[in-house]
Amino acid sequence: MDATPSLRTECCIAGGGPAGLMLGFLLARAGVDVIVLEKHLDFLRDFRGDTIHPSTLTVLDDLGLLEDFLKLPHDEVTELVGDVYGESVTIADFTHLDAPRPFMVLVPQWDFLDFIADRARALPNFSLRLGAKALGVIERPDDGAVIGVNVQTAEGGFAVHADLVVAADGRHTTLRGSAGLASEDLAAPIDVLWFRVPRDRADPRSQTGGSIRPGALLVTLNRGDYWQCAYVIPKGSLAALQAAGLDAFRDRVGAVAPFLVPGSSTLTDWDQIKLLSVQISRMPRWWRDGLLCIGDAAHAMSPVGGVGINLAIQDAVAASNLLTEPLREKRLTPEHLEAVQRRRDWPARVTQRAQIAIQNEVLAPVLAGTAAPAELPLPVRLLQRFAVLRRLPARLVGIGVRPERVETRAVSRQP
Numbered sequence: 298m299d300a301t302p303s304l305r306t307e308c309c310i311a312g313g314g315p316a317g318l319m320l321g322f323l324l325a326r327a328g329v330d331v332i333v334l335e336k337h338l339d340f341l342r343d344f345r346g347d348t349i350h351p352s353t354l355t356v357l358d359d360l361g362l363l364e365d366f367l368k369l370p371h372d373e374v375t376e377l378v379g380d381v382y383g384e385s386v387t388i389a390d391f392t393h394l395d396a397p398r399p400f401m402v403l404v405p406q407w408d409f410l411d412f413i414a415d416r417a418r419a420l421p422n423f424s425l426r427l428g429a430k431a432l433g434v435i436e437r438p439d440d441g442a443v444i445g446v447n448v449q450t451a452e453g454g455f456a457v458h459a460d461l462v463v464a465a466d467g468r469h470t471t472l473r474g475s476a477g478l479a480s481e482d483l484a485a486p487i488d489v490l491w492f493r494v495p496r497d498r499a500d501p502r503s504q505t506g507g508s509i510r511p512g513a514l515l516v517t518l519n520r521g522d523y524w525q526c527a528y529v530i531p532k533g534s535l536a537a538l539q540a541a542g543l544d545a546f547r548d549r550v551g552a553v554a555p556f557l558v559p560g561s562s563t564l565t566d567w568d569q570i571k572l573l574s575v576q577i578s579r580m581p582r583w584w585r586d587g588l589l590c591i592g593d594a595a596h597a598m599s600p601v602g603g604v605g606i607n608l609a610i611q612d613a614v615a616a617s618n619l620l621t622e623p624l625r626e627k628r629l630t631p632e633h634l635e636a637v638q639r640r641r642d643w644p645a646r647v648t649q650r651a652q653i654a655i656q657n658e659v660l661a662p663v664l665a666g667t668a669a670p671a672e673l674p675l676p677v678r679l680l681q682r683f684a685v686l687r688r689l690p691a692r693l694v695g696i697g698v699r700p701e702r703v704e705t706r707a708v709s710r711q712p
């Protein structure tokens with residue numbers, strides 16, 4: 298007889314990222330029993346985006362959480378401004394968006410996740426298991442339907458049996474492969490180097506933004522006493538950079554963003570500079586009987602536009618809108634899971650297509666360039682000249698295509 302301890306729930310979600318936590322919160326709030334498994338012991342991981350877009354602020358508003366969320370230390374960005382070959386260019390203007398808060402919030406992702414997790418923990422039918430790694434799906438022997446997850450913790454293993462298993466375990470998902478579901482990789486010609494440079498809090502320069510110079514592109518996020526830097530490189534070119542040495546790398550950083558020169562002397566070891574391999578992929582089919590993939594597990598996003606967190610949240614909202622009733626009424630079928638893909642596949646595809654176009658048409662030529670162009674590229678000149686055009690990128694980045702609203706209601710249910 299199998300002696301593995303076993304738990305039972307209505308929905309088991311693997312992954313406590315934006316997608317998994319938000320879905321867990323939404324389902325539990327609407328009366329579904331949920332267990333969220335997160336392999337780490339906390340949310341304090343650095344390789345995360347920091348941008349919460351107007352679409353997510355709208356979701357928080359639907360949930361009555363927006364005012365509390367905005368009490369967290371954060372920055373509000375109404376415009377995206379880039380330094381393009383020395384000229385300041387406003388790329389997106391959020392102020393005209395039809396949203397309760399027409400701005401982008403910059404907040405460390407761990408603060409956002411802690412905020413959602415704290416609200417979810419207050420619900421009796423929500424359980425968050427930290428340090429619990431999903432190892433693979435459990436299938437029913439007779440028909441192969443997914444009926445649970447095997448889990449590993451420092452204290453030992455256990456199984457969770459559930460009416461629905463959700464793989465929200467990110468781009469390196471374990472569950473997707475364990476269930477035999479495929480994913481297609483789409484080309485991403487760039488990687489990102491992720492590092493911190495100290496910032497003097499008295500420094501009047503505080504704006505999060507990006508700088509473009511021939512052969513280089515750097516995004517700097519203001520995190521108070523340090524700049525979180527994302528330096529874009531051609532895919533696979535880290536070894537050549539390392540061979541040229543750290544002095545040369547610091548010089549390159551200083552050439553793109555001279556305000557980083559004093560602080561960049563603290564970069565003394567390549568261990569301080571992490572390689573984030575950019576990946577764009579998507580699953581032809583997001584589901585199997587008893588299993589649904591959402592967020593980066595279903596469609597890994599490029600960091601271009603900083604939209605991945607927000608798309609993951611939109612997936613969670615759509616999934617909760619479509620699955621709450623069937624889960625509560627014990628009538629979930631594969632058709633319900635297919636409906637989630639039908640709703641969210643198109644926005645993911647459109648966004649990925651835009652990211653690929655920007656990577657290939659803008660970023661790759663910038664990185665290959667050795668001299669500034671004689672004049673700024675046409676789209677940049679148009680944005681400079683016609684302020685009204687800045688509303689379009691703001692809409693695409695800030696709201697996205699097919700925005701979701703929370704349609705479920707909070708119900709009280711005894712555990």
Ligand SMILES: Cc1cc2nc3c(=O)[nH]c(=O)nc-3n(C[C@H](O)[C@H](O)[C@H](O)COP(=O)(O)OP(=O)(O)OC[C@H]3O[C@@H](n4cnc5c(N)ncnc54)[C@H](O)[C@@H]3O)c2cc1C
Nearest residue numbers: 312314315316336346347431466467592593603604605606
């Ligand atoms: C360099 C970089 C910068 C980015 N910047 C931005 C940005 O500024 N704004 C933005 O919106 N997006 C950004 N993104 C994209 C964004 O981070 C992702 O799209 C988003 O985090 C996806 O959310 P998710 O919940 O689907 O997955 P994830 O955030 O990856 O969360 C998955 C969670 O699952 C956990 N997990 C993994 N495997 C298991 C397992 N077997 N068992 C249990 N738990 C598991 C992980 O620990 C993690 O907590 C960036 C991406 C990169 C690579």
